[in-house]
Amino acid sequence: MKPPLLEVRNLRIEFPTRRGTLLAVDDISFSIAPGEVLGVVGESGAGKSLTGAAVIGLLEPPGRIARGEVKLDGLRIDNLPPDEMRKVRGREIGAIFQDPLTSLNPLYTVGQQLVETITTHLHMSAQQARARAIELLAATGIPAPERRIDHYPHQFSGGMRQRVVIALALAAEPKLVIADEPTTALDVSIQAQIITLLKTLCREKRTAVMLITHDMGVIAETADRVAVMYAGRIVEIGPVADVIHRPQHPYTAGLMGSIPSMEHESERLTQIEGSMPRLTEIPPGCAFHPRCDRAFDRCRRERPELLPAGASQAACWLHDAGGGRLAA
């Protein structure tokens, strides 16, 4: 197996508050191979966006990495000073966020923003950078890029703006792109265009992608592997087809059942009772046990770690063959 491009080990993100410290992400580990697309799914508040922010060093204070490490190409990047991290961000890791309007500066033309990114990270003259910017816009499918390059963000439609953001993220040919809900703000027909574009561009350049979304459909179409998060932890991680068709964790199974299907008709959707606990009220043992209909005594006492389950790994005691084995 190839060495991973990104390796996250025992990452823990805390928010100190007046009423004690909140654990937003609790001891998660995963890796992404070069050219691989890892999907990260979960409901709002599961900690998926924070994980992405921690990887690119954009965690907003008071949030902080309390423990663990983030390695890119074998080098730790979580403890880099801000100046060093700025060089990694954009050059090594690109970012695409949900709302293209907030990730573009409204006062500069898209050309100025692209040229700035390119000249910051690559050794290019302004002319070369402009030529490259036009190339990038053309690659993202923006019609008449030589003219559009001098337009301001507000002159683009939502879908076109997200294309510009993708061009920006890929400008310095990073090895990894963090895409946080890249299609959520877009209409269905545009979503399909953007996902296809992201997939093609990253496959061509062998860019690895961490695709954060709550939309299982997008994951199914794009990701190689998928990590399912619940209450700050990864509850299941595995190849995308396995997680979708043979979910091993009761939460994943419930999540999959709650998505209305277009293929077959059902009178009722699978319903997971209750909702994800607030960070202040995470129950002991397995965080999912109060909502789980297969919970038994051990689930209430001990917290499960990721255990091998089919082709995936699931943090669930149902997969503990030894039965009495304690968490490692």
Add this chain to the structure above:
Amino acid sequence: MSAALRPAGAAFAAGEVIVKAEGVSKYFDVSPPWLNRVLERKPRTILRAVDDVSFEIRRGETLSLVGESGCGKSTVARVLVGLYAPTHGRVEFFGRDLAEVNTAAGRALRQKLQMIFQDPYASLNPRWRVAEIIAEPLKAHGLMKDPAQIAARVDELLGLVRLSPADKVKYPHQFSGGQRQRISIARALATHPEFLVCDEPTSALDVSVQAQVLNLMKDLQRELGLTYLFISHNLAVVHHISDRVGVMYLGRIVELAPKRSLFATPRHPYTRMLLDAIPDLDMTGRARTPVAGEVPNPLNPPPGCTFHPRCPHADERCRREAPVLKVHRRIGEDVQVACHAVEEDRIG
């Protein structure tokens, strides 16, 4: 109590048409201010948010309207509950003109029709307790005066939406998104409505919570015999909840058909395009055909069929003449499509 609003002799049995929109249009004047128009010679600009839309809803059924943002689906919802007056056309509700709703005599009519909004964070007053929120329609309509009676009704409503009576002393911020949406549903049900307009009721919710709310809405429909107009951009949700579906594009309904027929054999090229665009959970790795182009600016829609610039089947007639939504004999009585290509049998 419903006897009062029914026209004499007209009993509305199950399956009877209770809502009828006829040629409803809603235009918004988005012109620059008068002085700018005079000095800069700018013309008046009219946004045709909804343009000549007609449909009927029968008792006990769910009609959904789907479309991308800006297609006018929410405007239709607002016209239907009387929040906007239609520019042209009329809406009939139980055989009476909806314009009456805003008169004193329309009070009884108004109770029969309620709305559930998209954002459960914005549609509940954060300073009110749940009991006050749910009791407000009862008081506003003067249905109940006795506090004990009101309290009992509030408990009953909370039970209906599977919340506990103990929740009524809490404030909205103490609830999750899904629970808040249940509170809005309880409030909407307070006046014993028969027709609910639901404007994207689950799009602000996570999937597992969305499943709870959709299940609840289906249960309530069965228990209380409700009729829904369901507005959504999510085709999977629409597939789950509807009996009939109308697809909207730039203010017009382009296809109106029973759910099964629409999803199995979509007729209008735009419907086909929308169905093609949905990420598919069952076919991992399939390359889907991305939809070309974007929705044009509604201020300046293309002439003829507004979909023609994105349509692979467009010809000269489509660029010139706007198609009308109608039944095509070849397809069957229950499907209406607005497309020249379908009419001329150019596409299957």
